[in-house]
Amino acid sequence: MNVFPPQVWREKETLYRLIGGKCNCGNVIFPYSPVCNKCGSTSVSKIKLSGKGILLQYTVTYQHRPGFEKTQPTYVGLIKLQEGPEIIAPLTDVDEGELKEGDKVEAVIRRIKSDSNNGLIVYGTKFRLIKDGDK
Amino acid sequence: MPNVLISATSMIKIDRYYEYDLMDLATQAVVKLLEKTNENIKPDVVIFSNTYAEKTVSQVSLASKLCNNLGISAMPIRIENGDASGGAAVSTAYYLLKSGEIKSALIVGAEKMGDFPASYLNEIVSENLNEKYQEKVGLTTQSFSAIQMKEYMKKYGVTYDYFAQWPVYMHKYGSENPYAYLKFPVDLKTVKESQLVSDPLRIFDTAARADGASAILMTNEELGKKISENYVKVKAVGFSTSEFRIGEIPSVHGALKTLGDVKADLMEIHDSFSINAALILEEMGYPRGKSLDNLNEIPVNPSGGLKSRGYPGGATGIYQVSEITQQLLGVFPGHRISGNKGLVISTDELGTSAYTILLER
Numbered sequence A: 001m002n003v004f005p006p007q008v009w010r011e012k013e014t015l016y017r018l019i020g021g022k023c024n025c026g027n028v029i030f031p032y033s034p035v036c037n038k039c040g041s042t043s044v045s046k047i048k049l050s051g052k053g054i055l056l057q058y059t060v061t062y063q064h065r066p067g068f069e070k071t072q073p074t075y076v077g078l079i080k081l082q083e084g085p086e087i088i089a090p091l092t093d094v095d096e097g098e099l100k101e102g103d104k105v106e107a108v109i110r111r112i113k114s115d116s117n118n119g120l121i122v123y124g125t126k127f128r129l130i131k132d133g134d135k
Numbered sequence B: 001m002p003n004v005l006i007s008a009t010s011m012i013k014i015d016r017y018y019e020y021d022l023m024d025l026a027t028q029a030v031v032k033l034l035e036k037t038n039e040n041i042k043p044d045v046v047i048f049s050n051t052y053a054e055k056t057v058s059q060v061s062l063a064s065k066l067c068n069n070l071g072i073s074a075m076p077i078r079i080e081n082g083d084a085s086g087g088a089a090v091s092t093a094y095y096l097l098k099s100g101e102i103k104s105a106l107i108v109g110a111e112k113m114g115d116f117p118a119s120y121l122n123e124i125v126s127e128n129l130n131e132k133y134q135e136k137v138g139l140t141t142q143s144f145s146a147i148q149m150k151e152y153m154k155k156y157g158v159t160y161d162y163f164a165q166w167p168v169y170m171h172k173y174g175s176e177n178p179y180a181y182l183k184f185p186v187d188l189k190t191v192k193e194s195q196l197v198s199d200p201l202r203i204f205d206t207a208a209r210a211d212g213a214s215a216i217l218m219t220n221e222e223l224g225k226k227i228s229e230n231y232v233k234v235k236a237v238g239f240s241t242s243e244f245r246i247g248e249i250p251s252v253h254g255a256l257k258t259l260g261d262v263k264a265d266l267m268e269i270h271d272s273f274s275i276n277a278a279l280i281l282e283e284m285g286y287p288r289g290k291s292l293d294n295l296n297e298i299p300v301n302p303s304g305g306l307k308s309r310g311y312p313g314g315a316t317g318i319y320q321v322s323e324i325t326q327q328l329l330g331v332f333p334g335h336r337i338s339g340n341k342g343l344v345i346s347t348d349e350l351g352t353s354a355y356t357i358l359l360e361r
């Protein structure tokens, strides 16, 4: 699969820094959008999300897209972020059978895929379990 | 305002057509349609309903090319609204005809999904996810559906067997449909032991992705009655959008609400996943957590739905309208449900937009 650098670079705030939006009404949006998806207001400021959240639900996926063969099977979670939004995101560093609903998770930067021709690598945010003993 | 009719419909069998390209399939559907009309049709508008052509066949200007192939000059429009393209195309034609400014619209839904292995089809369908994050990090729509299923199982205390009832019914109906892609019955055991796609979602819960083309001719009443005695009326259309949400499909709720209080005798719904069928039925008022337990009492998807009839992307909604039209006219060549009012619910993969189309004999 081809990787076109501008397409990844322009999403750097979303993919690497977890920048979301906070509306005057209190609604938190991820990814950031200048318009609130709840009340329609344009009074939305950028906030950096903590990346901490709770795993509400998860699945393990055995089908993949081209370029993602190395992360098979893929664990995917429904995560409630500390700041409020619920997102569906890839999980990483998962041992089989260890996920539970209610587990604490945190954001980490991981390799997403690489270009099969020139080796360009796409990085982005995934989530991993915060295990006992971790801070 | 003029009444709007569906004056003719046609479908080709949904299949993998290695020998035909997208325009071949679209043209075949039109040729079949023209065989059913009394007059030589010169439509004012030609709408091509298609979702994935840029990625599947590297083509744009689909409606113009179709017009040129057919030797007609019309207003060409390509409509893409995810897998709800069919609903969007029919709704657009409905309003154009209601305006009185046009007399006829030819709508052709065609899609080419049969050329590709599963991983590339996942890539194509992942275009439905958001650009900033979901698509970029490699997600697939199946994961969303699997999580939706698990939340439903938890909320209502049901097991996987509950969902397995849907594909069993769909294949029972689809096995009678000559246009169906997977034209065979399956039993509960086969569904339960089928390939796991994204736990607990299995292959029989997903849509059978393949090639297809279906055409319909929509006209005002005056012209329609000259073209054919076998017509149905488009009574109303409704629509709504909403974000993907756990436990409900608000867009379907909204699209039904805009139609008003409707009691349809039969319906075709967009069951991209078994869980979507349950959630759509529940938005219609069937009991939550139990909608799939009484399928023998619900007149839904006599075509076999996306599971058995198959899923040709943006052509799906046009198939649904063709099927309901043929049902109401008593000429559908598969499993029949009799009635005077039929409802189509056309949604995209995850239900972020929905169109409702009410047809009446």
Ligand SMILES: [Zn+2]
Residues within 6 Å of the ligand: A023, A024, A025, A026, A027, A036, A037, A038, A039, A040, A041
């Ligand atoms: Zn707001």
